[in-house]
Amino acid sequence: MSGMVGGIQAYHGAELYELSPATREPKWARYTILGLSLTFFAIFLLMPLLAVFVEALRKGWDVYWQAITNPDTGAAIRLTLLAAAIAIPLNVVFGVAAAWCISKFEFRGKQLLITLIDLPFSVSPVVAGLVYVLVFGAHGWFGEWLSEHNIKIIFAVPGIVLATIFVTFPFVARELIPLMQAQGTDAEEAAVSLGASGWQTFWRVTLPSIKWGLLYGVILCNARAMGEFGAVSVVSGHLRGQTTTLPLHVEILYNEYQFAAAFAVASLLALLALVTLGIKLFIEWKSA
Amino acid sequence: MSIQVKNINKRFSTFKALDDISLDFPTGKLVALLGPSGCGKTTLLRIIAGLETADSGQILLEGSDASNLHVRERQIGFMFQHYALFQHMTVFENVAFGLRVKPKNERPAETAIRQRVTELLELVQLGSLAKRYPSQLSGGQRQRIALARALAVNPRVLLLDEPFGALDAKVRKELRRWLRQLHDELHITSIFVTHDQEEALEVADEIVLMNKGQVEQVGSPLEVFRHPATPFAFNFLGTANRFDGKWARGGVQVSEDLLPLPHTQPAHANLAEGGNVIAFARPHDLHIEPNVEGSEGIRAKISRILAFGPTARVELSHATQPETYYEVDVPTLSIASLNLHEGQAVRLRPSQLQVFPAG
Amino acid sequence: MFAEYNLVMAQAVGKRVLPGFGLSLGYTLVYLSLIVLIPLSAVFINAASMPWNEFWQVVSSPQVVSSYRVSFLTSLLAALINSFFGLLIAWSLVRYNFFGKRLVDALIDLPFALPTAVAGITLSALYAKNGWIGSLFAPLGIKIAFTPLGILIALTFIGLPFVVRTIQPVLQELSLEFEEAAATLGATRWQAFSRVVLPALLPAMLTGFALAFARAVGEYGSVIFIAGNVPMVSEITPLLIITHLEQFDVAGATAIATVMLVVSFSLLLIINGLQHWASSRKRYLTGEDVA
Numbered sequence: 001m002s003g004m005v006g007g008i009q010a011y012h013g014a015e016l017y018e019l020s021p022a023t024r025e026p027k028w029a030r031y032t033i034l035g036l037s038l039t040f041f042a043i044f045l046l047m048p049l050l051a052v053f054v055e056a057l058r059k060g061w062d063v064y065w066q067a068i069t070n071p072d073t074g075a076a077i078r079l080t081l082l083a084a085a086i087a088i089p090l091n092v093v094f095g096v097a098a099a100w101c102i103s104k105f106e107f108r109g110k111q112l113l114i115t116l117i118d119l120p121f122s123v124s125p126v127v128a129g130l131v132y133v134l135v136f137g138a139h140g141w142f143g144e145w146l147s148e149h150n151i152k153i154i155f156a157v158p159g160i161v162l163a164t165i166f167v168t169f170p171f172v173a174r175e176l177i178p179l180m181q182a183q184g185t186d187a188e189e190a191a192v193s194l195g196a197s198g199w200q201t202f203w204r205v206t207l208p209s210i211k212w213g214l215l216y217g218v219i220l221c222n223a224r225a226m227g228e229f230g231a232v233s234v235v236s237g238h239l240r241g242q243t244t245t246l247p248l249h250v251e252i253l254y255n256e257y258q259f260a261a262a263f264a265v266a267s268l269l270a271l272l273a274l275v276t277l278g279i280k281l282f283i284e285w286k287s288a
Numbered sequence: 289m290s291i292q293v294k295n296i297n298k299r300f301s302t303f304k305a306l307d308d309i310s311l312d313f314p315t316g317k318l319v320a321l322l323g324p325s326g327c328g329k330t331t332l333l334r335i336i337a338g339l340e341t342a343d344s345g346q347i348l349l350e351g352s353d354a355s356n357l358h359v360r361e362r363q364i365g366f367m368f369q370h371y372a373l374f375q376h377m378t379v380f381e382n383v384a385f386g387l388r389v390k391p392k393n394e395r396p397a398e399t400a401i402r403q404r405v406t407e408l409l410e411l412v413q414l415g416s417l418a419k420r421y422p423s424q425l426s427g428g429q430r431q432r433i434a435l436a437r438a439l440a441v442n443p444r445v446l447l448l449d450e451p452f453g454a455l456d457a458k459v460r461k462e463l464r465r466w467l468r469q470l471h472d473e474l475h476i477t478s479i480f481v482t483h484d485q486e487e488a489l490e491v492a493d494e495i496v497l498m499n500k501g502q503v504e505q506v507g508s509p510l511e512v513f514r515h516p517a518t519p520f521a522f523n524f525l526g527t528a529n530r531f532d533g534k535w536a537r538g539g540v541q542v543s544e545d546l547l548p549l550p551h552t553q554p555a556h557a558n559l560a561e562g563g564n565v566i567a568f569a570r571p572h573d574l575h576i577e578p579n580v581e582g583s584e585g586i587r588a589k590i591s592r593i594l595a596f597g598p599t600a601r602v603e604l605s606h607a608t609q610p611e612t613y614y615e616v617d618v619p620t621l622s623i624a625s626l627n628l629h630e631g632q633a634v635r636l637r638p639s640q641l642q643v644f645p646a647g
Numbered sequence: 648m649f650a651e652y653n654l655v656m657a658q659a660v661g662k663r664v665l666p667g668f669g670l671s672l673g674y675t676l677v678y679l680s681l682i683v684l685i686p687l688s689a690v691f692i693n694a695a696s697m698p699w700n701e702f703w704q705v706v707s708s709p710q711v712v713s714s715y716r717v718s719f720l721t722s723l724l725a726a727l728i729n730s731f732f733g734l735l736i737a738w739s740l741v742r743y744n745f746f747g748k749r750l751v752d753a754l755i756d757l758p759f760a761l762p763t764a765v766a767g768i769t770l771s772a773l774y775a776k777n778g779w780i781g782s783l784f785a786p787l788g789i790k791i792a793f794t795p796l797g798i799l800i801a802l803t804f805i806g807l808p809f810v811v812r813t814i815q816p817v818l819q820e821l822s823l824e825f826e827e828a829a830a831t832l833g834a835t836r837w838q839a840f841s842r843v844v845l846p847a848l849l850p851a852m853l854t855g856f857a858l859a860f861a862r863a864v865g866e867y868g869s870v871i872f873i874a875g876n877v878p879m880v881s882e883i884t885p886l887l888i889i890t891h892l893e894q895f896d897v898a899g900a901t902a903i904a905t906v907m908l909v910v911s912f913s914l915l916l917i918i919n920g921l922q923h924w925a926s927s928r929k930r931y932l933t934g935e936d937v938a
Contacts, residue, residue: 014744020339022359022830023823030743037739040732044804045757048769055772094678101671115919119683122915124865126885127904131686134693139897165682188665198666227762229868234892247764254768266765273760281753339827359830366831372824376846386832441832
């Protein structure tokens, strides 16, 4: 469309479709579509988000404050942070390594490898928890050996960390693989041809060019790590103040009919979700 | 069918795409809208099609105002730059589409549709590809199918947006000839947009040369090539040597040198003595004189001689302004007879010179 | 062609020039095996060591079969609802301007970011008979929370972004020329949509549908709070794994997990196929595949 330079291309987004009678809907159709979309959005997304905070503050600020400063809540926060702090770096190292070999080299079975990396996403969280019970549980593969050596993994912190790693396993890798594949190998080859070592090439050339994608993967990984429920629930044992993460703590409070407290703790997680979406927007804006 | 464009204006935010365009497209002709990127030619084509709305002005189809007619009621055949073939439909279904979407009472019977599509596929010489999908076709085949699809609804006019733009050079040449032949068979009023002057000169009956949202010149290919009406027209069509100087002593004064107007050529009417002018000469309208002693002609130095065919191209630079380049076409034989060689100082004299007032 | 050739060349050269292939691939395979493959294989190995009739008894017991039905039907319905509204929302986001569009666009991902337990308790509060929405339906005699309808609500919530985020980019990049071509050929807006746009979006819609469905089948956290978990009525399959585990019946849990894994892997294969189909089509639809 050579004739359109500076013309249509000066427009972006939805205005484009308004320009041509061929892509413009009649008003009634547009308002119907918009009306249905926004109603669905309001009922299914906006209302639940508002409800978390309304329910959390239903009994007033004092109850809210008590709930989130409760020692058990504090312990849950610390455990949640610990699990995320272990899972994220491990999955970052893995994600970078996987993306490096997949995007910069040709080898057989690459497509299969990519599929296998995605596997944890398609496994039910409950099954994700169960697999570690089968390996490390009392009757699991290493159960006897572990109890002889007095090591506890299932119904203890290590199990929670393992389950968290499992469910957040693909996040970083699947952000980086397409990004690094699109970037090709030109920059790295140039660096190597200029005498850079492998690590120098990685730190100075590759890493700066993938930093936003990496951060994107990390915050998605973090959101899931801190919010995971099903997998962690299976391996936790629900020992209050010891093996409960924030989402499990929410469950306990809820099942004890301490609704306001449950929603108060839940509101912390909802805030985390909002912060995650905010950072995500910021990264999309930055890397656009 | 005739198409008239009256005082069309179109603005995209601050960019004036079309500035008061008025044109007449005669019935049965193949017209090229020619111009550089951003000159407004595609916008004009889309406004004629009804794919875009003008800010003001009228489009008359066969004398009646079509400005309020929706694109699907205008009965135009439009061929898109990238053809826009529906990829989930076979070639056959693509061509049949326009017939199948007609309201029930106008829709031809299935047998009639089949017959029409088969006819059209024969017309574009691709009858054997009816069952293929667009992704299985070459660029040239896609173009022909797109044309067949546009023709299926018996359009009153055919509008083609850069019909050869997406093809590689070799296929392009072949399809140009084909399109020309097809037009001679069908005689349907057609307008095509192109930025390629060679394409316009070769295929069109008439050329509308556009620049910056305005019409520079309208005429037959021969007219616009031989007698460019404006400096832009001269520059855009074919290669041209450009001389900036002053009008003096019946010629063009370029720094110290005088470029004489050939005796055979009448002087341009409204040139003021001493006024700034721009002069153009085609490469074959310049002569190389090895004798530097004379007082007329531009002094230049030969930088390169490309003598591959019967005509040699000589590249020169101005004697005192080495960043000013000229191109001259001479018969290859005369390279030897004039004893021309690279690095030689020569003078250039025009046998044809077009002078325009600068400004 | 040429670009592809270049790419192949670049990679072939890269193989020789760039370091770290052995290290990165080795680490990837070891870590993948330790965290994912070996633990997952434990399910199949343990299941294989069970006597067949014992395995069959667990996975075909009435309570479990009923949970398949509940999980399958609610997931299917939720994915269908999401396909419809997801298309409308994607369409609105790409084609129209409206107040608050950026906010809507950003919040579409809320179900990805909001922990499932939070979604679970919030939805049950909203849809309980004294909740904001539940109270509207209670007078009509419709119970939503603690019934299969509640499961449907939760699964619709978590599935929505999958559909919107697969359709949206395809719609965004769909060349306008196709709809314009349809219009010049005399098609009405509806004909252009149903015959030209919809087929073009089909691979993306199916992918989104399959992703939402796969996620819904395995979902646990957001469902159990609102489901009511009435045996034979509103128990989902993942819940039964937990139930068996709580009764220290690891073998039973493993048997059910085996069924779920087989379903998950099949869905994964289908989704991969759909995505492959979608991407091979995308090149054409965005006008990249010409000449």
